[in-house]
Amino acid sequence: MVKITDVARHANVSASTVSYALSGKRPISEETRRRIEDSIRELGYRPHAGARSLASSRSQVIGLVLPLRKGMHMPVVMQFATSVATAAREHDHDVLLLTHNEGEEGINRVARSRLADAFIIMDVEMDDRRLPLLRGLDQPSVLIGFPSDPAGLTCIDLDFAGAGEACVEHLASLGHRTVALVGSPPEVYVRGTGFARRVAAGFTAAADRLGLRSSVHPCPESPAAAQAMAEQLLHEQPELSGVVIHNEPVTQPLIAAFQTMGLRVPQDLSVVAICPDETAEQAPLPISSVSIPSAEIGTGAVDLLMAKLAEHDGVPETTTLPAALTERATSAAVSSVTARRPEDRLEHTHTPGSPGRIPRSPSG
Amino acid sequence: MVKITDVARHANVSASTVSYALSGKRPISEETRRRIEDSIRELGYRPHAGARSLASSRSQVIGLVLPLRKGMHMPVVMQFATSVATAAREHDHDVLLLTHNEGEEGINRVARSRLADAFIIMDVEMDDRRLPLLRGLDQPSVLIGFPSDPAGLTCIDLDFAGAGEACVEHLASLGHRTVALVGSPPEVYVRGTGFARRVAAGFTAAADRLGLRSSVHPCPESPAAAQAMAEQLLHEQPELSGVVIHNEPVTQPLIAAFQTMGLRVPQDLSVVAICPDETAEQAPLPISSVSIPSAEIGTGAVDLLMAKLAEHDGVPETTTLPAALTERATSAAVSSVTARRPEDRLEHTHTPGSPGRIPRSPSG
DNA sequence: CTGAAAGCGCTAACAT
DNA sequence: ATGTTAGCGCTTTCAG
Numbered sequence: 001m002v003k004i005t006d007v008a009r010h011a012n013v014s015a016s017t018v019s020y021a022l023s024g025k026r027p028i029s030e031e032t033r034r035r036i037e038d039s040i041r042e043l044g045y046r047p048h049a050g051a052r053s054l055a056s057s058r059s060q061v062i063g064l065v066l067p068l069r070k071g072m073h074m075p076v077v078m079q080f081a082t083s084v085a086t087a088a089r090e091h092d093h094d095v096l097l098l099t100h101n102e103g104e105e106g107i108n109r110v111a112r113s114r115l116a117d118a119f120i121i122m123d124v125e126m127d128d129r130r131l132p133l134l135r136g137l138d139q140p141s142v143l144i145g146f147p148s149d150p151a152g153l154t155c156i157d158l159d160f161a162g163a164g165e166a167c168v169e170h171l172a173s174l175g176h177r178t179v180a181l182v183g184s185p186p187e188v189y190v191r192g193t194g195f196a197r198r199v200a201a202g203f204t205a206a207a208d209r210l211g212l213r214s215s216v217h218p219c220p221e222s223p224a225a226a227q228a229m230a231e232q233l234l235h236e237q238p239e240l241s242g243v244v245i246h247n248e249p250v251t252q253p254l255i256a257a258f259q260t261m262g263l264r265v266p267q268d269l270s271v272v273a274i275c276p277d278e279t280a281e282q283a284p285l286p287i288s289s290v291s292i293p294s295a296e297i298g299t300g301a302v303d304l305l306m307a308k309l310a311e312h313d314g315v316p317e318t319t320t321l322p323a324a325l326t327e328r329a330t331s332a333a334v335s336s337v338t339a340r341r342p343e344d345r346l347e348h349t350h351t352p353g354s355p356g357r358i359p360r361s362p363s364g
Numbered sequence: 365m366v367k368i369t370d371v372a373r374h375a376n377v378s379a380s381t382v383s384y385a386l387s388g389k390r391p392i393s394e395e396t397r398r399r400i401e402d403s404i405r406e407l408g409y410r411p412h413a414g415a416r417s418l419a420s421s422r423s424q425v426i427g428l429v430l431p432l433r434k435g436m437h438m439p440v441v442m443q444f445a446t447s448v449a450t451a452a453r454e455h456d457h458d459v460l461l462l463t464h465n466e467g468e469e470g471i472n473r474v475a476r477s478r479l480a481d482a483f484i485i486m487d488v489e490m491d492d493r494r495l496p497l498l499r500g501l502d503q504p505s506v507l508i509g510f511p512s513d514p515a516g517l518t519c520i521d522l523d524f525a526g527a528g529e530a531c532v533e534h535l536a537s538l539g540h541r542t543v544a545l546v547g548s549p550p551e552v553y554v555r556g557t558g559f560a561r562r563v564a565a566g567f568t569a570a571a572d573r574l575g576l577r578s579s580v581h582p583c584p585e586s587p588a589a590a591q592a593m594a595e596q597l598l599h600e601q602p603e604l605s606g607v608v609i610h611n612e613p614v615t616q617p618l619i620a621a622f623q624t625m626g627l628r629v630p631q632d633l634s635v636v637a638i639c640p641d642e643t644a645e646q647a648p649l650p651i652s653s654v655s656i657p658s659a660e661i662g663t664g665a666v667d668l669l670m671a672k673l674a675e676h677d678g679v680p681e682t683t684t685l686p687a688a689l690t691e692r693a694t695s696a697a698v699s700s701v702t703a704r705r706p707e708d709r710l711e712h713t714h715t716p717g718s719p720g721r722i723p724r725s726p727s728g
Numbered sequence: 729c730t731g732a733a734a735g736c737g738c739t740a741a742c743a744t
Numbered sequence: 745a746t747g748t749t750a751g752c753g754c755t756t757t758c759a760g
Binding site for chain 3: 365367368369379380383384387389411412414415416417418419420421
Binding site: 001003004005015016019020023025047048050051052053054055056057 | 755756
């Protein structure tokens with residue numbers, strides 16, 4: 001194995017000079033730097049990561065904790081992970097993969113053994129059990145998602161409340177008066193994952209503010225559940241004309257179910273999703289959507305982490321990425337009387353005036 | 365930071381005794397071991413990973429190279445990654461995440477800096493450019509997938525050829541005489557990813573052997589492509605009664621397209637997929653399938669790697685996981701004359717006798 | 729602008 | 745069964 005002393009000898013300098021040439025922590029003459037670089041290349045030198053970490057107390061590794069639980073959409077997780085890995089490399093760091101199932105102990109182990117010198121935690125819950133641990137660590141961390149109390153932490157996420165609002169505002173601007181949110185599976189709400197609740201809160205708030213009737217429906221991630229949900233919605237709310245979907249695997253099946261039941265999208269029913277742009281664009285009928293920018297969140301998290309590692313102060317506790325809605329083919333202005341043709345539905349039809357259960361009525 | 369000498373002092377032993385107690389590399393008296401363990405717990409000692417790696421030339425980290433390219437199904441990749449991470453932890457190792465887009469350089473960097481002391485490479489191509497590098501590394505590696513020449517390497521994968529065969533055998537046993545394979549996107553074949561070609565080879569070989577008509581159809585990963593594929597298949601091969609799908613995102617849309625076109629599954633058309641069990645089970649109509657056992661492949665890869673790290677010889681160059689077909693609701697025996705009703709199809713109908721293009725005729 | 733030298737915390741001979 | 749000691753390869757004072 002070629003080591004720093006080999007390079008030093010070959011370049012006729014001391015080992016420390018090679019080290020400094022590599023780190024840039026002190027000025028090196030042009031001439032010397034060139035000789036060193038040549039030697040490094042010629043000998044094929046690579047610093048030993050362990051030695052470096054021992055001497056500098058910096059491993060150049062960031063620990064990335066990914067969720068594996070149900071209700072997480074894996075393509076999004078993967079895109080996020082790769083964007084973190086790529087961004088980390090641009091800052092000369094590598095990424096250690098930790099899974100949520102090792103729990104707090106995994107983070108603790110990696111932190112205290114100094115295997116990683118910073119952490120990115122995905123899928124943070126409102127009252128996440130890892131928070132006290134993270135606050136007490138020597139190493140800085142960045143959370144994806146906002147816990148109830150972000151004090152002393154650094155968090156970044158899409159403005160999910162804003163996303164919920166943007167969807168409602170879009171539908172309202174198109175003239176829709178009754179809207180429904182088909183959300184994440186029930187367990188996601190139950191375990192207090194912030195984004196699910198925030199979408200619902202933003203959705204409901206905007207509907208109330210704009211005087212729309214609204215209802216929220218957690219939905220399991222299966223085509224069957226999507227089918228049942230479509231039937232339930234049309235059954236209970238004949239005047240429903242706008243649906244917001246925040247549940248990736250259900251998006252396509254739900255739209256298909258509506259169509260099968262005789263509703264034309266967007267003529268009879270407008271649909272807006274909160275999902276990655278890729279999903280929205282690739283659908284048979286491109287979906288109007290608020291983008292979940294996993295890649296930006298990933299690089300943003302890395303940037304925040306690097307700022308903290310550099311001991312920049314003024315790293316904000318919370319960073320919120322603005323929600324932007326892109327209009328595509330699934331949303332349109334409500335049309336006149338002929339718009340809804342309940343008599344075409346396969347079953348459970350209603351006459352236009354007969355109201356189903358109305359879970360919420362507008363407050364303002 | 366509490367270090368090994370602190371523990372040694374606290375337990376009234378030498379540092380090396382603590383080290384040996386931890387590694388188990390030499391016998392320690394029951395009494396001493398207990399004292400050491402107590403001290404470790406009391407002081408909250410964790411060995412410094414870098415120091416350990418420097419002194420022992422073992423980082424206890426394995427590098428995992430994941431693909432991000434199109435045509436890879438992310439849920440499968442994630443499940444694989446998490447099973448690797450979990451299995452690695454059981455052997456006291458951590459996992460460093462490398463993305464294929466860093467290419468050979470990423471592996472080289474991590475290997476030569478001794479950040480990782482073994483590698484698992486996913487999505488290996490027939491003539492993978494990383495092979496020479498891997499063969500020359502100090503560190504052992506395990507490949508997921510079989511390159512054309514596995515000599516000097518260790519590879520593990522599902523028996524994809526066997527999977528293709530099993531599907532055909534199943535369909536043949538049900539009386540089907542004309543079968544089609546809807547495969548991975550064209551680019552996957554083009555870049556020589558082994559599994560896609562092996563499925564096709566096994567499929568074709570079994571069809572030939574059993575005297576079935578067969579054809580192979582690469583298919584892009586979009587619902588639109590699935591729809592087009594369904595139309596094309598029925599148009600060209602009116603006598604088609606068995607379809608094998610090896611293209612995860614297309615599976616569901618393709619079945620739906622067939623149904624929309626008036627075919628009943630499995631009465632008019634049997635469908636068999638090669639996909640994770642989870643996908644097959646969760647489909648609206650549970651799909652008869654050969655399982656892609658990502659988790660087993662992941663733990664298998666780790667086990668092979670650990671054997672190599674332990675310098676066990678006799679680690680096999682290739683490990684093939686047997687293909688097992690599970691019969692579910694999408695396959696059934698061909699029914700009699702009334703089975704196919706081409707006159708019900710939405711368009712491009714054919715009279716029963718008129719053959720479409722027959723891409724392959726049986727050789728035996 | 730460059731060198732010399734003292735560790736970083738741990739493991740693994742080599743002792744006994 | 746345990747202790748002593750010499751590094752592992754690098755960074756970073758401290759000196760010049």
